[in-house]
Amino acid sequence: MPHRFPGARTPLVALRYVVVSLVAGVLLFPLLYALYASFELPKDYGKFVGLEALTAWNYGQVVTLVPLLRWYLNTIAVTAIIMAGNFLVNTPAGFALARLNFKGKRAVFVLVLSIMMVPLQAYLIPLYLFVAQLGWLNTYASLTVPFIVYCFFIFLMRQYFSTIPREYDDAAEVDGLGKIRTFVKIGLPLSGPALVTQMVLGFTLTWNSFLIPVTMTTDKSMFVLTVGLNTLKSQYYDFPTVTMAGVILLSVPVIAVFVLFQRSIVPSLASSGVKG
């Protein structure tokens, strides 16, 4: 017999489906509305028109009115650099904290845990001044280099590496592998699920980030999509359909990645609540 969930009473189940569908409808409506409006001509805006009246006109407009393709390129470049950096820096750190014994281990781990609770907004001003001093404003460096090390990801990798059985270390020792080669040859291949989590979260957080790019960039050609969309919205507020095309172009990649990888990111998002 299939296991019945406690509290699931047959007469109530149909009602539940209705209520949950309504809630899902409310949550999805704004994005579906944006999708629909992005294919409407400005003259049809606010009205409900048939499918034959829909057009990609707004998408043509948005790439000519603003340097949208450039913003896309910037966003992809920044996201890719941060993801690669995250992988190279946080993964070995997590491995060391999980699998190796060394002097100062506890101190390093407490440091990582403490930094995890400090919000970026608390040191945004000195960060900005420092980046400005280096002459990095309006460069990819200002958007990437400070955000490669990320303590939550070190913690995430450390928790995962802790679950790998000790026997693997013994096997590595028998094979005469040093600790660093144990990390590369045994740790990394086994860390697949946690790596996927780190990469997908890194992608989502960077793609959506707004505070940092809006602080570090003033040159239009260095904008990422979030900052670009914000200026597009204020500049062309008479053409909401064009803004909606921008909304869709910004949202689709991250929603697609989420739907594909939700199994690997939902549990860790739930246990962290990383987004500010």
Next chain:
Amino acid sequence: MPAATSSPPGAPTLSRRPRRARARRRDTTSAYVLLAPALALLAVWFLYPIVSSFLLSVQAVNVFHYSQRTWVGLANFQRLLSDPVFRSTIRITLTFVLIVVPAQTVLALLAAVLVRGLRRLRTFYRTALFVPYVTSTVAVTAVFMDLFTVHSALPVFFSRLGLADVSWFADVHLALPFLAMIYVWMNLGLYMVIFLSGLQTVPAELYEAARVDGAGAVHELLFITVPSLRPFVLFVVISGMIGAFQIFDQAYVVSGGTVLGGPAGATSTIVIFIFAQAFRYNKLGSASAAAVLFLVVVSLATLVMRRIFREETRAA
């Protein structure tokens, strides 16, 4: 499964002492080789700015020459605390937290209880409820501003219920509730998932016993589900407070890049205040003092949350 799921949310545990003598052999060199990039980057991009942040809060900076600084002691804090704008910022931020936290906690709990009983389409519903959380705040805010522009369907609908037909984001009274609505809409899915994982820990026998006693659905919710979920409710409330306290993106987008915190300062939250003081008005002293207070509040709240969580899990 990522290991982070096995421990309760927000409750990192310290590493256990190695059990076997052989494992006690030290790998200090290898460990620091593996840690070196992370530690070096943390020193430059975290420790240095965080120390500077504290220093800036007790200094006066020449905005034309950032290197010219003088010590002013606690003057920045004194000026900040007597600044009526900062006081209203605190009031606005706390109001926001007080609207958002109860709303998202109750709604997420109800959504989780509803979704749990469903055998079909569970993944679909979970995805649908989670999509707003992963969507860019700028994109979401842009859509909501469009939906709540004067004479659009929604403001017209709400005008029948007694509200004025105005652009919500441009109205002094409605702008903050408007931000709260966007915020709750985005975070509902996250907190629902946390409650869903909590519901799996409630023993089914409790419900069966209640049913034998003839308890209704509301009684079950209030007297079994909610008490069993105590640690999860605490987590959602406290981390929800910490999160809502940091609201920035929505408030920035709503002001349209003009005067931050608009209309008439109605959405001037604490991070908006810090940002505007520093980058619009060049008042680095006030901004840094506010940033230090902000840091202290958030860190203390996080510490309290971790402490509570360690105790809750020990008691369980």
